Each structure stands twice: as C-alpha cells, then as structure tokens.
Amino acid sequence: MSTVHKGLTITVTLDEEKIPYVNGLLFEYRKDLSIYQEKYHKSLPSTFFISWLTLPAQTYAGKEKLPARIILMSSYVGSKSRHLQELATFLGPQIKQVFSQSPEYPKNDLDKPGLVYFLKRKSIPNTFYSGFKFISTTEVDKEKKLKAEVWKYAQGLADQGDPSSPKEVKENIETFVKNHPQLVWASKKIPYALSNRVQMLWPLSLFGLLMLTSLVSIVLCFFIDALVLKILACILPLFILVVVFLFLLLRLNENIPHEPSPELSDEKVREIVAQETNPVINEMTVIAPLKRGWIRRVFLALTLKLVGLVSYFAYIPTVHTARWLQMDKGKRLVFIANFDNLSEAYAHDFVDSERRSMNMAVIFSHAFGFPATRWLVHKQYNHRSNYMKGVRAHQKVTQFWYTCQQDLSVENLKRNRAFRAGLYKEMDDPEIKDWLLTL
Numbered sequence: 001m002s003t004v005h006k007g008l009t010i011t012v013t014l015d016e017e018k019i020p021y022v023n024g025l026l027f028e029y030r031k032d033l034s035i036y037q038e039k040y041h042k043s044l045p046s047t048f049f050i051s052w053l054t055l056p057a058q059t060y061a062g063k064e065k066l067p068a069r070i071i072l073m074s075s076y077v078g079s080k081s082r083h084l085q086e087l088a089t090f091l092g093p094q095i096k097q098v099f100s101q102s103p104e105y106p107k108n109d110l111d112k113p114g115l116v117y118f119l120k121r122k123s124i125p126n127t128f129y130s131g132f133k134f135i136s137t138t139e140v141d142k143e144k145k146l147k148a149e150v151w152k153y154a155q156g157l158a159d160q161g162d163p164s165s166p167k168e169v170k171e172n173i174e175t176f177v178k179n180h181p182q183l184v185w186a187s188k189k190i191p192y193a194l195s196n197r198v199q200m201l202w203p204l205s206l207f208g209l210l211m212l213t214s215l216v217s218i219v220l221c222f223f224i225d226a227l228v229l230k231i232l233a234c235i236l237p238l239f240i241l242v243v244v245f246l247f248l249l250l251r252l253n254e255n256i257p258h259e260p261s262p263e264l265s266d267e268k269v270r271e272i273v274a275q276e277t278n279p280v281i282n283e284m285t286v287i288a289p290l291k292r293g294w295i296r297r298v299f300l301a302l303t304l305k306l307v308g309l310v311s312y313f314a315y316i317p318t319v320h321t322a323r324w325l326q327m328d329k330g331k332r333l334v335f336i337a338n339f340d341n342l343s344e345a346y347a348h349d350f351v352d353s354e355r356r357s358m359n360m361a362v363i364f365s366h367a368f369g370f371p372a373t374r375w376l377v378h379k380q381y382n383h384r385s386n387y388m389k390g391v392r393a394h395q396k397v398t399q400f401w402y403t404c405q406q407d408l409s410v411e412n413l414k415r416n417r418a419f420r421a422g423l424y425k426e427m428d429d430p431e432i433k434d435w436l437l438t439l
Contacts, residue, residue, distance in 0.1 A: 003077045003139070004196050005048070005130035007323045008084075009334075010072040010122045012102035019054045019068060022101050026052055026399030029094055033402060041404055043090040045137055046076045046083045049321060049338045051283055052098070052400035060331045060368075061292035067328070070102060073336055075128070075321040077136045080120075088115045095119070126325035126334075127304040129311050131318075131410040134196045135417060140405060143416040146186050150177065150419075151439055166432035174424055186420055197312075204309040211236050246299055247375070253293040254374060260386070261288075261369025261393035272397055276342050280409055281320060283401045284343040286335045288367040288394035290326075297330035300366045307363070318346060320410055324363055333367045340409045343395070360387065369393050 014022065029052075033040065044050075055069040072095075076083040087095065092115055099105050099118075110118060135143075153176050157169065164172070177183045214236035217229045276282040290296045304324055316322070322337040339346045358377045365373040370390035408416075415438045422435040 002079070002196060002199055003134045003136050003192055004199050005075060005077055005128065005133055005321065006080065007126045007128035007321070008072075008074045008076060008080065009124050009126045009323070009325055010119050011069050011124060011327060012099060012104040012122055013067040014054060014070050014102050016057055016068045018101045019056060022054050022070060022098055023399050025094075025098055026054070030400045040090075040402055041137070044086050044402075044404070046078045046086055047074055047402075048077070048137060048404050049073075049075045049283070050400070050402040051285060051336055051338075051398050053285060053396060053398045055287055055396060058287075058289045058332065060289040060328075064331070066289060066332060069327070070098060071334070073323070075130070075323075075338070080123075081116075084116045084119050085112075087119065088112050124325060124327065126323045127308040127311070129314055129316070129319065129322045131316060131320050132413045132417070133200065133312070134190075134193065135413070137404045140408065140413065140416075142185065143420050144408065146177070146183055147416050147419055147439065149180065149183060154436075154439060166429045166436070169436065170427070170432050177423060186423055190417075190421060200312045204312070207309055211239070243302075246295065246302065249295040250299050251375060253291070253295050254372065254376075256292065258372040259291075259368065261390060263389060264392045264395070269392060272343070272395055275397065275401070278403075278406055280340060280407050281338060281403055281405075282340075282342060282346075283338050283398055283403075284336070284346065285396045285398050286391055286394045287396055288333050288369060288390070290331055290333060290366050291368050296366045297326070300333065300363065301326060301330055303362055318410060333363070335364075338403065340411075343391075364390065367394065 051071075051073045053071055055071055057068045058066045060066050074083070074087070089112065092112060095115065096110065104122070106114075106118065150173055154169075154173065157164070157172060174187075178187045214232050214234070217232035218236065221229050221233050290300065304326070307324070318340040320338040320340070322335070322339075325334045326332060327334060337346070361371070361373050361377050364370045364387070365376060367390065371386040419435070419438040422438070427435060
C-alpha cells in the first residue's frame with residue numbers, strides 16, 4: 001500500500017439562493033465533530049483533512065459570472081478508490097443531503113456504488129503538496145505513542161542517575177522497544193519507503209529523461225541522419241520556444257492596468273478568524289477569479305504542472321498540506337492550506353521573505369486583485385501589503401473542516417518519524433546525541 005499523500009477535490013454548481021441552506025447543513029456537521037471526532041478518526045483511516053464549503057458566484061474579467069459552487073476537498077493516503085469508498089460509507093448521508101441541492105446531482109437516489117461513481121466523476125485535478133509525504137494516519141498515532149512510551153522509559157533511566165554512554169542509552173531504548181508488546185512494530189523498517197519515492201519522482205524523471213534524450217539527439221543529428229533523432233531533437237527547442245513565447249505574451253498582459261480587489265469587511269474577517277479556534281492546526285481557503293486574458297489561464301496551468309513535478313523537493317515548515325487548482329475552464333484559482341498557527345501569521349510566512357514572496361507571485365500574481373508583476377516575479381510596488389490584501393479579499397469561510405489529529409505540528413510529525421527511523425540504525429556518539437534530541 002502506498003503512503004504518498006494526495007488531494008481529492010470534488011465540486012458541483014449550486015443555485016445561489018440555496019447557499020444559506022447548504023451553509024447551515026455544513027455548520028451543523030462541523031458542530032457534530034466535537035462529539036464524533038473519535039468516530040470520524042476510526043471510520044476515515046485514509047483521511048487527514050476534509051474542507052467542505054460553499055463558494056458564492058464571482059465575476060471574471062469584469063463581466064462573466066462564474067457560478068456558485070459546493071466544494072469538497074480532502075487529503076488522504078492510499079488509493080483514490082479506497083478513499084472514495086470510505087467517504088461514501090461514513091459520510092454518505094451527509095454527502096447526499098448537501099450535493100442533492102445541486103442541479104448536477106441525479107434526481108434518483110444513489111446507492112453506495114452510484115455515490116462513489118458520482119464523486120469520482122465530479123472530481124477535478126489539483127496540484128498537491130504535503131509537509132509529511134509518506135505517513136498514514138495509523139502511523140501518526142503509533143509514532144506518537146512510541147515517543148510517549150520511550151520518553152517515560154528514558155526519564156526512568158535518567159532518574160537512576162546511571163551515567164551511561166550515548167551508545168548504551170540507545171541500546172537500552174531499542175531493547176525496551178523490542179520487548180514491549182505494543183511497540184515491537186517499531187523494530188521493523190518503515191514500509192514502502194522506496195516505492196513511495198519512486199511513485200512521486202517518476203513523472204519528474206520521465207520529463208527530465210525526455211529533455212535529456214532530446215538534447216542528446218540534437219548532438220547526434222550532426223553525425224547520424226535518422227528521422228527518429230530529428231523528431232526527438234525538436235522536443236527540447238520546441239519546449240523552450242513555447243515557454244519563451246508564453247512569457248512574451250504574459251509580459252504584454254502585465255501591461256494591463258492593475259485592478260485592486262475590494263477590501264474584505266471587518267465583519268467578514270472576524271467571521272473567518274472565528275473559525276480558527278484550534279490551538280495547533282488551522283485551515284485557510286482562498287478562491288479568486290483570474291485576471292483577464294487567456295494567457296493567464298494557460299500560463300497558470302503550465303506553472304501548476306511544473307510545480308507538481310518538483311513538489312517532492314519542496315518543504316514549508318508550517319504547512320501540513322496545500323493545493324492549487326483551476327476551476328471553471330481555468331478562470332478561477334483555488335488555494336487551500338492546512339497549517340500551524342493562524343491564517344494572518346501563516347500568510348505572513350510567505351511575504352516576510354523576498355524569496356518566498358517571489359515564489360508566491362509565480363502562482364498568485366495571475367489572480368485578480370493580487371499584486372501586479374513584471375516578467376512574472378519582479379514586483380512593481382509593495383508586494384507584501386498588497387499580497388495580504390489579496391489574500392483577505394478572496395479568503396472564504398470553510399463551513400466544515402475536519403482534521404484527523406489536532407495537537408501535532410509539522411515539526412512534531414517530522415521529529416516523531418526521525419526518532420522511529422533512527423531506531424536500530426548504526427550511529428556514532430554525536431549522531432546518537434542528535435537522535436536523542438528528537439525525543
């Protein structure tokens with residue numbers, strides 16, 4: 001079984017007059033979470049997060065009305081089919097009640113296979129990022145318990161005042177783990193480590209191999225006259241020419257005068273912040289129409305594809321999961337993040353650094369109301385304050401939000417995994433000391 005994290009996004013249109021009713025349903029489900037949190041956790045073993053919200057109609061390019069929508073987004077591990085089965089089994093009645101308000105929902109009642117098919121058919125692609133790429137919800141619980149039990153044992157060793165060497169301490173801990181009936185699982189290697197990495201890296205490897213093959217073919221064409229080599233030799237130059245052409249068209253589009261978004265009212269900001277009541281992890285959803293011009297839609301789609309290829313190498317210290325996607329024929333940008341801290345501080349993490357603000361501009365500069373750019377990343381005026389205005393202007397209330405665990409930050413999860421990975425591994429004394437600090 002794979003433990004690569006993935007994102008599922010399901011969306012249907014909604015008549016605007018039904019938004020208050022659907023919002024009421026979703027808020028009721030959210031209230032129930034305080035009672036049924038443990039039941040959710042046991043019944044949705046592949047699921048880390050669920051965000052479920054309504055999106056009011058928005059205007060694209062000042063004239064085209066984009067429809068109101070229901071959006072269900074989850075992050076999970078394992079197969080998509082298994083995840084859909086879980087959702088349909090445990091949340092089937094709630095999903096039917098909400099999605100039946102859409103004109104896209106079938107008029108006849110759906111059985112479980114029919115509901116799974118409907119959800120699959122209404123799912124759309126997304127570019128997904130995870131801060132802890134290869135771990136299941138079950139492993140999160142087990143590694144948390146492992147750390148807690150070993151910590152108590154280590155405290156007992158310290159109370160004995162035995163001045164053992166780092167190596168002896170590590171051996172004592174490993175013996176304790178191996179002999180503990182509820183921890184013996186940790187004496188085995190972390191499963192699927194290689195296959196997970198292959199699964200994430202093969203698209204980038206394939207792309208790199210194709211570009212390298214094209215480069216080699218260009219050289220070989222000087223010595224060998226073969227049609228296959230000529231075709232392969234065209235791929236890299238053609239790719240570069242397309243990217244350069246798109247950049248030039250984008251630069252022309254950037255000359256369109258910047259239109260700032262209307263600022264979000266204080267009342268709406270308070271409504272959003274009121275949902276951020278969790279002490280460790282919170283959620284933020286930002287949905288904005290794109291700036292006018294087909295080049296914006298094409299360039300953003302290409303950017304998201306390239307971001308997906310390199311997501312394996314990305315790491316944002318406070319972000320559990322994030323996703324970017326386009327809806328409504330590419331005319332809307334959707335961004336959702338599950339993160340440590342509050343949304344104001346989280347958003348500032350990206351704009352308080354020159355490098356990060358440039359990275360954000362590659363995606364968010366295409367959205368209406370976000371700061372204007374020159375050649376995509378060069379700021380024309382105060383990027384940071386205007387980036388925050390863009391975030392707040394398009395931030396949405398997420399009526400229903402579920403997380404499988406509420407008290408572990410990204411750093412906690414990584415330290416728990418680092419401690420487990422260090423068990424039964426050959427280390428010298430300095431390495432052991434560093435490993436013990438992960439306790």
